Each structure stands twice: as C-alpha cells, then as structure tokens.
Amino acid sequence: MNRLNQLPTLRITPSEKLSLNYRGKTVQGVAGDTVATALFANGVRVFARSLKYHRPRGLYSLDGECSNTCMDVNGVPNVRTENTLLKDGMVVREQNVKGSADRDWLAFIDKLDWMMPAGFYYKTMHKPAAIWPVAMKQIRKAAGIGVISADYQMKGQYDEMFIKAEVTVIGGGAAGMTAALAAAESGQRVVLLESRPHLGGCFDYRVSTTAEGTPLYERARDLAEKVKLTGNIRVFKHTSMVGAYNNNLITAFQVGKASDTFTERYIEIRSDSVVVATGCIERPLIFDHNERPGVMQVGCAHRMARTYGLLPGSEAVFSVGHDLGLEAAVDLFDLGLKINCVADIREDGQNPELMLALAERKIPVLKGWVAAKAHGCKKVEKVTLSTVEGTVKRQFPCDLLVASAGLTPVTGPFILAQAKMGYDSHTGYFLPTELPEKMFPAGRITGVNHPGAIEASGRLAGLKAAAAAGADVGKTVAEAEKAASVLPGPERGCKLVTAPVKGRKSFICFDEDTTIKNIKQAIEMGFDVPELIKRFTSAGTGPGQGGIPGHNLPLFVAKYTASISTPVPTTVRPPLVPTFLATYAGYNHHMFKHTPLHDSQIADGGIFRNIGVWQRARYFSADFDCREEILNVRNNVGMLDGSTLGKFRIHGPDALKALQRVYVSDMSKVKEGRIKYSAMCNDDGCVIDDGVVVKLGENDYYFTTSTGRAGQTVEWIRYHTRFDGWDFSLVNLTDAMGVINISGPNARKVLSKVVDIDLSSEAFPFSGYREFLIKDAVFVRAMRLGFVGELSYELHVPSSYTQAVWDLLKEAGAEFGIRNFGVEAQNVLRMEKCHVILGSESEQRTNLLDLGLGFLWDRKKADAKTVGAVALRQAEKDAGRLKLVGIRMEDDDRPARDGALIVDNNVRGYVATMRKSFTTGQAVGMALVESQLADIGTRIEIFEDECNGVRLYARVVATPFYDPKGERMKS
C-alpha cells in the first residue's frame, strides 16, 4: 500500500524500515508505525475475531478503546496493537480463531446469537450439572481473547519511578501543554503525561487553522517545543495514567522506546494539584453491523492518513454527529479519498465554513441522516443510510464507513478521584458535578472545541493548579479567566444514541459482543440500572475498560426505560488502561537482611531460608533432619550464626523503670556480671517476647529480643511508657553486633584457645556475663546460656569483626572437628530441652502461664506497673486454657508434623514442634492442648492433613526430654 509520504503531519519515518512476522510471513512497516498500522499497510483488514460470536474485527479507534485489534505479540496475548509501536522482529498472531482471522471456522457461531440472550450463562450453565464440566471446556475453547502459556516468562526490563511535582498535567494535547507551560511560569515542578508517543493531542494531525491562521499541527509542534525548552516541566510520552488516589497520588505507566533501557516503567507521582486535559474520545454510533472491518471512527480515519500516511479506504461514506467529522471528510477528500456521502445526524448547527468546503468539493451532505446498516461480511461493501426517524433509506457503495455519534470526555481521572458525575444536557457529556480537591479540567473535556478556547482553558487550569499548589498567581488567574471568557464556550453535543434499528446486530460493546438487543433483554428482565445491566450483560467489562460502551450504555438505558431521571454513568476503576502485572511489579528488589557471616555460611554449604526480614542458614547438608549437625553439638562442639537476635542498649535515669514496665520479672535484680532471662507480655498477658538483660553500668543495660520482635521493640517500650515522662534512651544495636553461639561439651576448650580470660565454670558460670578483648582489638560481650542444652557461649561481637572472630574459632576448633549448625538443628536441640520459641510454641492466645513460664513473673511488682500483669492475675484461675505439654509418639519412627491437630470429636489443640530426637531415639515434641488433656500419661489423638482417616497417637510425657537436671549446660 502506498503511503502519503510527504505530509507535514506524519509521525512515521518512511525511510526507516522495520519488519514483523505475521502468520509466518515477514511484512514491512516503518518507524513510527503501530503494529496495527503496519499490518493495515500490508493489506490486513481483519485483525481478530470477537469474543463470543467470532465476528471479524478491524481497526476502529486507533487508541485501544476496544479489543478489535488485540493480538498475540511475541507470545503475549491481548496486546492492543493499535497503540503498540512496531519494533523490528516482532512476531504477531491473531487470537481467538480456528484457522485464521480471515477464515475462521467458528464464524458460524455468529448465526447462533439467538441461543445466547443476555445473561444466558447465568441461566443455563448449572442444569443439568453433569454436562457442564464437559460443555464448559468446549465453550472455553470457542470463546476468549487470547491464551497464554502457564510457563510464559515475561521478558524485558520493568523500571519504576516515584516522583514529586507541584502540578501534574494528564494529557499532552494543546490544553495540557498550555496548562503545563502556565503552571511552570511560577517555577513549580510540573509533570506532563501523554498517552501517545508524541505530544499534540487533537491538534497533532489537523490542518485546520487557529484564529491567527496557523495550522493546528504546527501550533501543536510549537507548543511541544516550548514545553521541551522549559526546564521545570518533565514530559513523559507514551505514558498512560492508570490510577488516582488520595492526596493526588497519580499512577501511570510508560512504554519504553527501542532506545530506552526499560520495556515499561511504572510511575507514581505525588502531586499537589492536577490538571486533567485528557480530551475526548468519540462516542460510537450504534447501527446494524457497526463493528464490521471498514467501519471506523473519525479520528481513526483521519489519523490513519495524517499521522501514518495511510488512506483508510478508497470510497467512503461518513455518518457523523459533530464538526470534526465534517473537517475530516474535507481533509481526507483532499488527500484522495472518494466520498460518496456525508450523513450528519444534526439537522443544524454545522460549521458553515465546513459546509461550504464540502459543497465546493461536491460532497453530498444529508442533514438529519444516519447510518442504519453496514453491508458486507468481512469488510464493508455498502451502507444503508436512514433519516434519524427511520422514515427514508438510501444505500451507498463504500469500503470505508466513517461513523461517530459525537464526543465523550475522558473523565476516568475524575471518577478515580471520587468525583460525582452528572449529565450535562448542553454538551451531552458526563461531567463532574463537583471537582475533586485541587483537580482542574482543561481543554475539550470541558466541552470547548474552538482551538483558542482549548488553549485558554488549558492556561487557566494550569494557573489555577499552580495557585492550588501554593504559587502566588492570583492576578494572572484573573487575567486568564477574562481571556477565556471571551472565547467560544462549550458546544452543543449530539444526543442520538442509536440509529433506528432493532439492534440484534448493533453492538454497544465490541469486547463482549453485547448488542442493543441484549441490553433490551436485560431491561425487560428487570435490570434497570446501568451498573447492574453492565454486570448482567458484561457490556464494558472487556479489555477496552468501557471505552466503547461507557457513554452509550447509560444514555440508552435512560432512553429505553423512558427514565425521567438524568442518566448516571457507570464507574471505572484502576487501571484505566490495561497494564502488565510485570510493570506493576517493577524492579521487585528482594530486600533481605544478611548477617555479617552470610558469605562464609554460604561457603560452608549453608542452605538458606527467608525468616522474616533475614536470610538464615537453616541447614548445612542435604539431610534436612540435621542428624550430624545435632549430634556434633551434643557430643562435640558446633557454631551457630545467631546474629539476627535483637540487641538493644537502654540508658538514662529511668531506664530501669522502663524495663520494669515491659518485663514480667523484677529487673532491679539484674546483677552486674550476670544475665537475667525474662519475658515481655502484652496487655492480655500473652507472651510477645523473651530474652536476656545484662547491666552494663549505672542506669545502663543491654538486652536481647527474639529475631522477629527486634523491629518493634523500641516502639513497644516507648508506647508503654508514653504517659510517664521518664528519661531514658533506647538504641537498637541489632545490626551492630554479630552473634556467634559456640555450643557443645568441647566449647570451652575451643574458646579458651582464642580468649585470655578464665573460662572455668567457677570464673564464668552458667548465666554469667563477661566482657573482654580478643587479640587486643575485638571487644566481645560473652554470655553463658543454655538454649540448646549444652555448655554454650554466646559471643556478641562488633559486626565488622564477626567474620574474623568466627574464623579464629573455626581455626581453634579444627582439632575438635568443630562444624556449623543451622537454625533447624538449633530448633531440634532446644526442643529436646523443651525451651520455647515464641511463635512456634506460642500464639495469640497463649499467656505466660500457659507456656510454663510463670516462674518469670514477679508477683510482688505492682500489677498496674507491669504490662500484662493484670491479665495474668485473672488468668491464673482460668480453667480450660491451652497448656504447653511434652508429648511422645506411640510410634517413635513417626513424628507428627508441626501444626497437626490434636482432636477427639473436636479440635483440642495442636502440635507446636515435633521431631525424631536423635539424642533420645524418641519422636518427641511440644504441643498446646486444652488443660484437661495436659496430665502426664494422657493419650492424645492427632489428625494430619491428608491422613485419609488414619490418626496418630501420642502420650503426654514429662519435660524436658533431654538432661532434665540441666547438668550439661551448667557444666
């Protein structure tokens, strides 16, 4: 197909050839083409088949307002090819076809529309139940809008950007650019979003002139140049606004050019104020076969020629309801299109200059006429025109029917901003009855169509937005208001909804194959509200996001129901434009914390798991039972990276009071050189944390928390002391100190090779705390603890030195066969000792007493001064609470899974942690059970997922399972 290569309005580069593969053949387009225009240039007229009826579909809007040109591009289905820029080497396929888009074997379904009235799937797809699983598969094969492989992996780079602006302008047409320039005058930061790859909007392709005689496309390019030269305007082209949220948070996504480093980019703009200059789309004209290939909207036909250099047909009929249609007819005629007739829905009100231009070109104009039927199967061959009343009809041959009932403003941004919408009877638009705070309309969305008025409204909106964002532009706003007031205001809009047809094949929604007849059926079934009809008929729920039926549906419903109320539009929701999930995901950075020993743990074969915000080595071999790791700690010596432990300093005159408030124990008994283990409860007495506290000096303490609570600890203590006015300070040292836990009977021997202090049990006893230097350089806080039930030292080392100390210990322990143990081995070791891990052996309901930690609670402290004490006092006599007990399986080779339910006829508890203990040879664990089941010797029944009715059995046994006197850890 020959291009109109010399037009000054072109947005293509004819000399730069690009190719795509379509149906196995290579076809050529040029730079600037969309996929759809490139295909059109190569003679493709049927792009896809429709969802239900497999009707042929062609170019209609050129802005992706419907699924007509949705195709599979590079393996991604439902790509809107009419606004997807062509890139070299793209592979394009039709979708929802058996055969090809031209010859679809399922096209016969179009004849069966009588079998599929509105809501037929709600009424038929449940009886008889037996056949529907079979029928459903066939229906799904026949209907659809593309298929994606379950294994498909999205290719490309998905960028993201979070920006702040004083003013955001949505829409880069003349009004948007003028608004941006006006707002930028005050020096504010302005962001301009334009969904097309270039600025210009409805000026971009038009050769009609401004009052000064400048062609509109030239004016658009002048404005674009000014915008480009304005440093405080950031322009994002090919960027669709998709969401508007509280406080003018605007979201959008940008499609990358071939030269960009990103495929798509998610953009989030926090803006003080917003100008909505989104302009208008066309309101589809409804008549029989109004979606046949060859029927297209005015803007589509006009832009095909002016932007892409492609005459959309050779012989045309126009059926329009606004002056843009007449303007397009004149211009396309001048470009070589034969026009057999222009039918204008309006009886009067046409621009006289355009009427004169049509007359000069001898183009017949029928006022008060409208297209009633498009003839032809896969493309338009002729059209029946009718008077609006349907009294007289005439036929005209054509291969192009340019049809448009009128204009409809793109008000999605206002609706997302929760604006109430109302029907404006002058323009026929749905417009906001009240503007959302700091949001201003500009341009054609307000109903103006005069070029000067469009720019004036843009300038006014831009200045108002700047003022709302804090600029001192009051005087300028007044001047702009005055300038706008003398220009033509909103124009009267065409009100016609449908041609005089019955509507069996008149489509109100192309995406869902919803006809006027379907809407009537829904109304006759009692659905009288557009929102309900939308759901019942699916009209407006397809990929076009309601672009085609959004305006016509409420108008038609109002007319058909003879409603005396004004029409109410259906709502829209984000994203306003279909967006890849990959774009929303963006970079998807994995932000995890690593301990100072992370790399060496990997080098030692650690297998990592994500635990909260941390990545931790859970295993050190493929044996996930960790037999060797466990036995090495029990019989020899092992090292654990415990750096994730929460660590804090609290200091100041009232530090002790704060500790007394949040810990259940009497913290005044913390002695220098000793550690004190205690727990924190919430107001319900439920344990939320445990750890140790050491005294560093007067009013100066160091304490640890569980890994999971470290992030909340400062806030927790501050919250529970918020009314006291106490003077204390908290410093989170969690990341400042690495923690090395060296455990096992040989731990002392290994450590003594590295440190210079006396490590004997007398000099450094169980529960002792010492500070010392290693190699005269590394300051260490050391604690003797027994979490795993063996002789253990917990060394808190400055993070930057942790690796060095670990390496020293590893070197020293080599002769003993020291080896790493991971979190799972630690879990089993401590379980054998029945030491609890909060979150494993506790949950929301379990209090301190339930867990058997009541010994920590100092009952002499005033209850009101200790968080949780009041509730604990009340819970002491509360029968029927869950109790933590030790259990042993009747079959020692079959431990129950963590979380398995303890049942009789009801759920009576659950298994918290259970493992096969290599130390004892028994399958043992801890369970939370109702207190009636807590007596030693009680037989309990265990239900596991997918147990197929086979229950497991265990008995409550004494705890701990290992070293009950604690001799080993105190040795």
Next chain:
Amino acid sequence: MTEIKRESPVQFKVSPLKVEARDNWTVALEYDEEGQGPWLVDLAHKTRWDLQDRKVGELTPCDLAVPEAPGECTFADNTLINRMNRTQASIFHLGAEAPGLPDFSGYTDVTESTVFLALFGPKAFFIAEKLTALDFLDPAKKAPFLYQGPFCHVPCQIVTLEKAADGSGGFLLTCSRGYGDSMVHAILEAGSALGLRPAGENRFNTWIQGLQG
C-alpha cells in the same frame, strides 16, 4: 592464621585500584574506571554516633550546635550533625579520623549498626527517584537536610548534602547493616542506565571538600 580485619557490609563486584588500611578496615580509595558520575561510595568505616538526651538541643558535640528542628543538619569541619527528633541526633564523622567517643552516657557508637553510602554526581537524584518517593528536590528545602524514611522499602536516614534542579548533587544514606547487600544491589541496578559506578573515598573527599569550601 586468621588476620584480624574488619569487613564492610558492602561489597562491590569490582576490586579497588587503590586501598589503605585504617583501623583494621581496608578502605577503597579509588576504583578503576570510575567514570564521570554518578558515583556510589562505601563509607562503612566512617564513625557514626547516636546522641540521645532530653536536652539534646543544648549539646555541642565536636563544638558544633545540634540543629534546632528535626530534619535540620549542621555540617562543618567534616562533621555532620542531624537532628532526628525531640531527643535524638545522629553524628557522622566524614573526615579520615574521628575523635573518641565523649564521656557522656548519651552517646552510643553506632558505626557497626549501619550501612553508610554516599551517592552523588550528575543525575544522582534520578537514581533515587527509582527507589523512593522521598522528595529530595523539594525547592522549599535547603541542603543539608535529613529525611528518615523508606529507600527501596527499607527505613533509612538520608542526608542530602547538595542538590540541583537537574537532579545532580548527592546524599548520604544509612540503613540497617544487614541490608547492605540488598541495598547496594538495588541502587546499582537502578543506576546502571544512568552510568552509576562504585567509586573510592578520594572521590567522596573531593566532593565534600568542595561543599565545605
């Protein structure tokens, strides 16, 4: 024999061209092909203090005043003091050496607690806007100023030391040390299209000396 040395939470994939041993740290002074900026510099070895006291506003660490309002900073003599809240300030020593911790219980040395990075040079803030919604280029704010907020979803302290409307300038960023690997990976990925490269301490010194006149 294990050598006693300190490890930064940050590791760049490229090896430095010049290094210097300092207080058991191996400080990278220069990298090969540092480019024309923007640059990312690891400052983990620079001493940072936490200062908390009810009357923090009346204290004069290193003979400098603690700024009056949260978010304000004082920068002089290679020392940066950032007012965090009513009772707390952070102090960054940006010179080669830091004084000893004052004998006052309100101070805590938190050098080990955090990642400490400098991101500066042309388009530095265009990298930042890919990772955070914090408004570094707010015309109402004059550098230096402190933000406490999310950067790549991680709570951070970020001090803007220099900014220009064209996105150039730079800032210091601290966050929990454990995030070092993730944070550097995220920043370098976001900055790759803008030419971000690791740089050594020399580049950083040149920048801050220029800021201090």
